[in-house]
Amino acid sequence: MADLHFLANPARFRRFSQRVVPSLSVATALMLAVGLYLALLQSPPDYQQGDTVRIMFVHVPSAWLAMAGYALLAGLGASLLIWRHPLAALMARAAAPVGAGFCAVCLLTGSLWGRPMWGAYWVWDARLTSMLLLFFLYLGHIALSRAYDEPDRGDRAAAILALIGVINLPIIKFSVDWWNTLHQPASVARLGGPSIHPSILVPLLWMAATLFLLFVLLVLLRTDTEIDRRRLENAEQQA
């Protein structure tokens, strides 16, 4: 968040992103290549889950990033409402679909994993259900920020929503866990067990770092686009 103060000015952000994006793209691509090797070839299949365990290398980091992404939206929302940083609004606009994308990837990979493990594409597992609700929160944020003719109003409404959403996320998570234990016995195999062998942990963390870089890269690129779009709209209005 400290970086945001430095980057509050769109022009300065533009210079920063233009310097960072090329090297970040190369780094992400290289890390992804290594990560895929680690995840698909180097790591052993799970004695219980077989090769399906490899889905975890995408699924788990996506879940982390989806949650971190919503926290980022809340942080950006606070910085827009309190300090009126113009860039915060644009970055939130850019980040919300990326976060929603990771959330969707998490849900899709979860259901692909669920088919062989649970025998069904969708099981009302507590974690999957919480993720689904997080996805809905993302959808609400995206829809609200784009629901106004004046983009400023959408930005600020979405910022308020993100702040209330982030307060409610733990409550939603807690109640879904409660609901789940109330309604069904513990699953045969839960997503991501408590003890993970290093041969799986290393590729998992590596992929997490890779996808984190991808997340940052996408947000930077999309923020750049949003800056252009907003300038264009302003120019059109004044013409």
Place this chain on the structure above:
Amino acid sequence: MATPLLEVADLACRRGGRRVFERLSFSLGPGELLALTGRNGSGKTTLLRALALLIRPDTGSIHWQGTDVAAEPDAWRGRLAWLGHLEGLKADLSVAENLLAAERLRGAPPAGDRLDSALVAFDLSVLARRAMRTLSAGQRRRTALARVVLTQAPLWLLDEPLNALDAPAQAAFRGALASHLASGGLAIAATHADLGVAGARTLELGEPQKASA
């Protein structure tokens, strides 16, 4: 001229990335009227809303008796009477109910005989029990003006107060405004027409920014 009660310094507002006005400064003393003129879209409404703290200005300050109004916003709101484009009247309530509801929302005690005199001033006594929905545009405007008078607030902020008013109603408004000013009140009104106040100052908003005040 008495010492100014209201001092506005270096006010600037931006709407949707467009600068509406900037470096706007004026001051207003007891009994003074400031008429805001300028073409459509020149920022008259924006200025009124900024003065009422409905819009956060980009720069500048508003002082009342030397205190920044943003420091005590509730006290400032208590000093304002507001008349916007929209009357702020409920279609399903009667004239009297609307006036009483507005007074109570300001936290003031029910108006009693003040209500009657406000109704009389704008020739609304016979309409008092009629539902707002059944009234004409001019009758609604008169009700809204009666609401402004009822507040007994020292500063009136009026957006096109003469809109939709016929000649007798305009005269009634001029009378109410004159007695408000005579009792030391202040008023800022966006208007195209003459409000009939001798010595009223004008502030023309628009591209070549010239503040006469």
Place this chain on the structure above:
Amino acid sequence: MSGFVALVARDLRLVWRRPGDVAVVLAFFVVATTLFPLGIGPEANVLARIAAGVLWCAALFAALLSLDRLFAADFEDGTLDLLLLAPWPLELAALAKCCAHWIVTGLPLAVLAPLLGVAFGLEPAVLLALSATLLVGTPTLSLIGGLAAALTLGARKSGALLALLALPLCVPTLIFGAGAVEALATGGDFRAHIAVLAALALVALATTPWAIAAALRQAGE
């Protein structure tokens, strides 16, 4: 405080002038609930099993349906400006609006739900429990829905958007509301559920008025 009371009184009086608006919402609740046995089939044990969930979901939808106009009417006729300009905290005004909404929807829903529960074959004790959960839970729905209504003020397609915003946030209340009734029916801890419902209402009470006020202020800009 007098402003708060005045605003609640004004909104109740407005509803009194147009009782049809509330009647439509309650009629929706009744009709929507009746559709479930028609869709699922009349087996008594199945209906009794799903009754709490169905009634809670229908109550949630009915509450949302009526929220569309909560601030929109004030926004359109200019009274929102008067609320923004009232010399007392806007947070209290937000609370007053939600309070009035609860009195004319949450409260009647809580009264109506047990009557519909009879049609689902619920025991008298369970009917009372259902009513109690709605009494404790619907204020949260009014507050969260009020926030969604304030956020979508002046937006395009505000009705559907309002539901999209409010529904995920209402999930905890739904879970514990319906869960409480089920807990009573299956010998679980009913009181614990009610306590959590009350806690959820308190969290909503502590957070939403500020958010609603912020949303209304930016709608006034």
